[in-house]
Amino acid sequence: MKKYQKLLLLVLTFCAALFLVSCGSSKKSESSSEGTKTVKVGIIGSDERVWDAIKPELKKKGIEVKLVQFTTYDQPNQALVSGDIDLNSYQHIFYLNNWNKAHHADLVPIGNTIIAPLAVYSKKIKSIDNLKSGDTISIPNDATNQARALQLLESAKVITLKSGVEIPTPNDVVKNPKKVKITPLDASQTARSLDDVTVAIINNGVALDAKLNPHTAIYTEKITKKSKPWINVLVAQKKDKNNKTYQEVVKAYQTEKVAQKLKEVYQGSSVPAWNYKF
CATH class of the missing domain: 3.40.190.10 (Periplasmic binding protein-like II)
Known part of the structure; x- marks a missing residue:
């Protein structure tokens, strides 16, 4: 009987030791993850x-x-x-x-x-200066990128915008000497519109997703204080x-x-x- 009691005591001691080692290991792991x-x-x-x-x-x-x-x-x-x-x-x-x-x-x-910067791409002309009367331009239609696109066209001397307007829309174009037609589209569609328009103003992420090479852009938004x-x-x-x-x-x-x-x-x-x- 005593022999069995001693054996039981040894087993319990061994299990307790394993438990303590396990707890110590667990705490160490938690400490490491908390670090x-x-x-x-x-x-x-x-x-x-x-x-x-x-x-x-x-x-x-x-x-x-x-x-x-x-x-x-x-x-x-x-x-x-x-x-x-x-x-x-x-x-x-x-x-x-x-x-x-x-x-x-x-x-x-x-x-x-x-x-x-936004960029202008085209399959039909090599320079934004080559725009002719009646040519079409697609631009993003969300408020912020539409405003940027119109300001880009102004910087390229394609149009003139009403002064003092923070977020211009096509309604704020006051001069359009070449009578270009500006078509707002969902930004994701601007690259796809290249077959249908003369030029498209395209966000860089959309352009990259469409596998357009930024070095082939015919005009790029300038970085200035207004940027x-x-x-x-x-x-x-x-x-x-x-x-x-x-x-x-x-x-x-x-x-x-x-x-x-x-x-x-x-x-x-x-x-x-x-x-x-x-």
Whole structure:
């Protein structure tokens, strides 16, 4: 009987030891996972390749970036407001300001990323100066990009807009010497319209998705002091504006390594915006 009692005691002692080792291992694992901070970043399109150059640098600092892909422009801001993501990176300041007004939100920019100029493409002419009377031009129809497209046409001396209008529409064209016909379309359709129009003004993301070479554009939006509203930004909830972890994400983005990656991914159609002094 004593023999069995001793055997039972040994088994119980061994099991207790295993339990303590297991608990210690578990606590160590939890501590390790707690040491890494995860930041969910909402993006759209080919930005994923740019973030591939950022994630390893942040990982060295104990920050793991998880990218969340979205398909429409409204989704990343909705997800940020609801707390499903921590940051997003896809929109310019003008779009953000208008979105905040429309949705009674207070999302804030915490760092500049890129400027993505609009460009003019054509299968029919080699220069925007070759536009003739009655030629057709397709432009994006959303308020912000439509305004940009019209301002681009003004800078190219194709039209003149009413002065003092912040978000011009085709109704604000006061001079149209070549009598060009301006056709607003959904931004995603502008590249597809190239067979039907003389020229199309196309967002860089849409152009890249359509396999258009930015070097074949016949005119590109100029970067000037007026370009400030079109700077793309990293965006957070207002309460997180000074969050130290998120500021580390900004620092990791605004580097020469990322500038080179942007050049590679966007073929020069997007340029770093953190060094511009407006």
